[in-house]
Each structure stands twice: as C-alpha cells, then as structure tokens.
Amino acid sequence: MKKFFSILFIAILLANCTATKEDKVTGLIAEKAMVVSARVEASQVGSDILKKGGNAYDAMIATQLALAVVYPQAGNIGGGGFMVFRHSDGKTGALDFREKAPLSSDKDMYLDEKGNVIPGMSDFGVHSSGVPGSVAGIVEVYEKYGSLPFKELVQPAIDLARNGFKVTKNQARSFNGTRERFAKANNYKILFDAEWKEGDVVKLEELAQTLERIRDNGRDGFYKGKTADLIVNYVKELGGIITHEDLVKYKAVWRKPIEFDYKGYKITSMTLPASGGVCLAQILKSVEPYDFSKIEHNSTKYLQLLTEAERRSYADRAHYLGDIDFVNVPIDSLTSPEYIKKRMSTFSWDKATKSSDVSHGEVLGYESNETTHYSIIDQFGNAVAVTTTLNTGYGSKVYVKGAGFFLNNEMDDFSAKPGVPNVYGLLGSAANAIAPEKRMLSSMTPTIVEKDGKLKMVVGTPGGSTIITSVAQNILNVVEYDMGMQESVNKARFHHQWLPDYIRMEPRGFDSITKVNLKALGYELLERNSLIIGRVDAILVLPNGKLEGGADPRGDDAAVGF
Numbered sequence: 001m002k003k004f005f006s007i008l009f010i011a012i013l014l015a016n017c018t019a020t021k022e023d024k025v026t027g028l029i030a031e032k033a034m035v036v037s038a039r040v041e042a043s044q045v046g047s048d049i050l051k052k053g054g055n056a057y058d059a060m061i062a063t064q065l066a067l068a069v070v071y072p073q074a075g076n077i078g079g080g081g082f083m084v085f086r087h088s089d090g091k092t093g094a095l096d097f098r099e100k101a102p103l104s105s106d107k108d109m110y111l112d113e114k115g116n117v118i119p120g121m122s123d124f125g126v127h128s129s130g131v132p133g134s135v136a137g138i139v140e141v142y143e144k145y146g147s148l149p150f151k152e153l154v155q156p157a158i159d160l161a162r163n164g165f166k167v168t169k170n171q172a173r174s175f176n177g178t179r180e181r182f183a184k185a186n187n188y189k190i191l192f193d194a195e196w197k198e199g200d201v202v203k204l205e206e207l208a209q210t211l212e213r214i215r216d217n218g219r220d221g222f223y224k225g226k227t228a229d230l231i232v233n234y235v236k237e238l239g240g241i242i243t244h245e246d247l248v249k250y251k252a253v254w255r256k257p258i259e260f261d262y263k264g265y266k267i268t269s270m271t272l273p274a275s276g277g278v279c280l281a282q283i284l285k286s287v288e289p290y291d292f293s294k295i296e297h298n299s300t301k302y303l304q305l306l307t308e309a310e311r312r313s314y315a316d317r318a319h320y321l322g323d324i325d326f327v328n329v330p331i332d333s334l335t336s337p338e339y340i341k342k343r344m345s346t347f348s349w350d351k352a353t354k355s356s357d358v359s360h361g362e363v364l365g366y367e368s369n370e371t372t373h374y375s376i377i378d379q380f381g382n383a384v385a386v387t388t389t390l391n392t393g394y395g396s397k398v399y400v401k402g403a404g405f406f407l408n409n410e411m412d413d414f415s416a417k418p419g420v421p422n423v424y425g426l427l428g429s430a431a432n433a434i435a436p437e438k439r440m441l442s443s444m445t446p447t448i449v450e451k452d453g454k455l456k457m458v459v460g461t462p463g464g465s466t467i468i469t470s471v472a473q474n475i476l477n478v479v480e481y482d483m484g485m486q487e488s489v490n491k492a493r494f495h496h497q498w499l500p501d502y503i504r505m506e507p508r509g510f511d512s513i514t515k516v517n518l519k520a521l522g523y524e525l526l527e528r529n530s531l532i533i534g535r536v537d538a539i540l541v542l543p544n545g546k547l548e549g550g551a552d553p554r555g556d557d558a559a560v561g562f
C-alpha cells in the first residue's frame with residue numbers, strides 16, 4: 001500500500017513537472033510603437049492613431065473609447081480609472097479619473113435599520129454606481145498632452161460601435177452568463193440580454209450617438225446636455241441618486257505618482273485613491289533585501305517570501321488607505337525602509353505567519369473581476385499605463401436607456417461597514433468610509449519601470465484585489481528572473497491579501513512539492529480549476545530598443561505595433 005502511494009506521488013509529481021515546463025515564448029516585437037490591450041480591435045485603433053503621427057496620449061484616448069465599445073465588460077465611459085505616464089524626456093505623472101460618491105451619498109447608505117450591510121446593494125444595480133470619471137479623464141489628457149484633432153481620436157470608436165464588432169468565444173460566454181443580472185438591474189430588455197455565440201456581430205447605435213456627442217462637445221457631451229439627461233433620468237427611474245449636479249461637478253485630478261527604487265530600477269505607480277503604488281512599494285521593498293539568484297521562481301521559498309510581504313501590506317491597506325483628498329494617509333512612513341524592515345522582522349522561513357497575528361503596523365506620524373488595463377509606448381518614447389474599470393463585469397449592469405453604456409458598481413470599493421468584506425474579500429476601515437464626493441479605494445496599479453534613466457517596462461492588469469500582486473510578480477519576473485515580456489505574462493501567478501488567510505494559486509504552474517511544502521509550513525492554499533489571476537498587458541523595451549509586447553493569453557488580449 002505504502003509503495004502504491006509512493007508511486008502515485010511520483011506520478012503526480014512528474015505530471016505536474018511536465019505541465020510547468022513552459023517554452024520560452026516571445027511576444028510581438030515592434031520597432032517603434034505598440035499598444036497592448038484586452039481586445040485586438042482596441043489595440044489596432046490605438047496603434048493606427050500612433051501611425052498617423054499621434055502620441056501615446058492620443059492613443060490612450062482612442063484606445064479607452066474603443067474598449068468602451070468592444071469590451072463592455074470593463075472598457076467604459078460609465079466608469080473610471082487611472083493613468084501613469086512617462087514622457088520621452090523622463091518626466092512622470094499620474095491622472096486620477098476614479099469615480100466619486102454622489103453628493104447625497106452617506107456613510108451608512110448600504111446598512112439596514114439594524115446597522116447590517118444590505119447584501120448586494122453596494123455591488124449591483126443603480127445604488128452601486130459612483131459618478132463616472134472616464135470622459136473627464138480623456139478630455140483632461142487631451143487638453144494637456146493631445147496632439148491630433150480630438151474628433152479623430154473619438155471617430156474610430158464611433159465607427160466600431162456603428163458598424164459592429166465580432167463577439168469572441170469568451171465574450172459570448174460572459175454575455176450569456178450575465179443575462180439574468182442584466183434583466184434584474186434594468187426596467188427594459190437591454191441589447192446584451194440575448195443569446196450570443198462566437199462570431200455574432202454587435203452594433204451599438206445608441207453608444208455611437210453618445211460618442212458623437214463626446215466627439216463634438218468634449219466633456220459637455222457627457223456631463224451636460226442629452227447624455228447627462230439620459231443618465232440622470234434613467235438613474236431616477238430606477239430609484240438611484242446621481243444628479244446633474246454630480247455630473248457637472250466631476251473633475252479628474254492630476255496627482256504625484258508613487259515613485260521608488262528597486263535595486264536600481266525606478267518604479268512609478270499610481271497613488272491614492274489607488275492603493276496600487278503604496279502596496280507595490282511595500283511589497284517590493286519588503287523582498288528587496290533577498291538574493292533571488294538563490295530563490296527559484298515560483299518555488300516554496302519564492303511563494304513564502306512574497307506571501308509574507310503581501311500579507312503585511314494588505315493588512316496596512318485595510319487600515320490606513322483611502323482617498324487622500326479626505327483622509328490623512330502616512331504614505332512616507334508606510335513605505336519607509338525602517339518601517340518595512342520592522343514589518344518583515346517577524347517573517348520566518350520555518351513557519352507561516354498567521355494573518356490573525358498580523359494587524360496593521362504602527363507608523364509614526366476582493367464575482368469576476370473585470371477591470372481592464374492597456375499599455376502604450378509611442379514612436380517618440382512616451383509611455384502610458386492605464387487601468388480602467390466598471391468594477392465587476394458590466395459594473396452595476398445598469399445600461400443607460402437611450403445612451404448605450406453600462407454604469408459602474410464602484411461604490412462597492414468603499415468600506416460599507418468596517419470589518420465587512422467587499423466582493424474581493426477586502427476589508428476596510430474609516431479611512432475608506434463613504435462620504436459625498438469621496439473616491440473609493442482602488443487596487444489598480446498602472447506602473448512604469450525605468451533603468452538608468454531609460455524606459456524599461458509598462459505594465460498593469462485587471463483582477464480586483466489581485467492586481468497589485470500580479471504587477472509585483474511581473475516586475476520580479478523581468479527584473480530578477482530575466483524573463484521576456486510574453487514569458488513573464490504567461491507565468492502562473494498567486495496571490496495573498498492578508499484576509500482571507502490563504503494563498504490563491506492558478507492551478508497550473510506550481511509543482512506538487514511546492515504545494516506540499518507550503519502546506520507543511522502552515523500555509524492554506526486555494527486552487528480552483530477555472531481560476532485565473534489577472535490579465536496582464538505589458539510592454540518591455542528590449543536592450544536593442546525594440547519593443548516586446550506581453551498580451552495575456554488568459555483573455556482575448558492582443559498587442560499591435562509597428
């Protein structure tokens with residue numbers, strides 16, 4: 001019997017080892033410029049704008065709007081997002097076009113009379129929507145850095161909406177799987193509430209007309225006039241609270257990004273209300289003292305080290321982080337070397353730390369996750385990383401009558417009540433409580449890496465709470481393990497977020513010994529057959545100056561360049 005189990009163990013081991021052997025893959029190589037996004041049509045639109053002589057900011061606008069048409073799961077004009085940029089001259093910056101809580105929102109708006117969270121209210125239907133920021137975002141980008149006529153940047157999305165795009169297999173499954181919720185969130189049968197199959201063509205005439213109003217009137221084409229009327233009237237019909245005043249008052253904000261050094265690489269990422277930059281800095285600075293040449297990629301030690309860094313960072317995230325326009329967040333202390341050293345001082349190679357034993361540190365002074373990310377490098381050397389979302393797939397599922405787009409369900413990213421997790425299982429505190437005009441905490445992590453003053457990598461991903469840890473792993477893949485971009489993107493990923501206290505792992509890519517060892521050390525593992533973690537879209541600048549795209553095969557993502 002004992003022999004039987006030994007043979008079985010070896011057989012399983014060999015099967016797993018074979019599965020983990022991934023050939024060295026190379027992504028699309030381009031000489032000068034590239035766009036990588038969730039859909040080939042959107043990457044093509046962005047690349048075409050670059051080919052016409054537009055810059056990365058022009059391509060950002062065109063790609064964002066094209067995604068709003070061909071990738072309605074997350075591409076949006078009814079949501080928000082963040083952009084991190086690096087100009088060819090090395091100047092960096094960030095734009096926050098995150099949604100805001102409506103003016104009449106309230107910290108207890110999702111609680112019943114007993115003070116309990118009302119299930120489903122913050123993440124589904126009209127009550128879950130924040131005031132959209134994406135159109136203000138693209139207009140802000142255009143006013144500061146755009147070069148081609150605005151109309152030329154919007155027109156490709158109008159054409160895609162009017163002439164139609166082909167449904168992919170993934171998309172057909174996603175549309176069909178959401179029909180019941182589309183019907184429940186709306187008081188009429190929306191266009192997507194139908195039986196779809198791969199290859200069907202979707203035409204979005206109402207969206208084409210909304211985009212025409214944006215093309216002709218800029219931000220007023222969305223926040224005022226007919227589009228605003230359509231939004232406010234439909235929200236009112238459904239009993240929601242977004243008003244004309246909310247729309248008119250919405251402003252995107254330029255922010256100072258989080259910047260830090262990792263072993264000689266300069267990393268620029270998004271600041272609050274996106275937690276991405278702060279947590280990425282904490283995680284990478286926690287592991288920086290270790291010699292990765294002695295730690296095999298995705299081995300027990302690798303998972304241990306990153307997990308313990310992630311555990312501590314997400315505990316801080318839950319306690320300290322929120323919208324810096326509303327709460328005082330000790331960013332410098334949380335990312336200081338002394339603080340991080342102290343946090344990691346309880347890490348042991350011999351035993352898992354228990355999340356119940358880790359609270360936030362003392363400082364002086366996360367359904368499906370359908371965000372989307374795109375990376376762009378232009379022929380002039382400018383780079384932009386943009387992560388944008390409706391929150392979960394199709395956001396609130398509310399499809400604005402007559403205007404043809406989904407409203408977000410971003411209000412769920414607030415902490416509805418301290419200690420009660422959101423859809424990502426993330427906890428929050430008073431720092432992320434709801435307040436009128438406040439922005440909800442995000443995990444989005446659009447990031448740019450440079451080395452010796454030169455652009456090295458543009459990276460980001462969807463994935464809710466797993467965004468930060470996926471970005472960290474891709475940076476380590478390239479910087480510590482010398483992987484190419486596509487190879488890095490393809491690698492199996494894992495995630496820990498303090499609570500719940502388990503390591504989520506993609507089912508492929510981790511051998512049995514690693515899993516057995518981790519369990520023996522006291523780690524709980526969560527593997528699900530269908531589980532994917534993020535869909536990373538990234539670009540690497542190769543030593544010869546060419547660009548390698550990493551388009552995530554976990555989705556329909558594609559790189560297009562020239």
Ligand code: GLY
Nearest residue numbers: 391442443444464
């Ligand atoms: N809605 C997901 C995030 O912003 O993190």
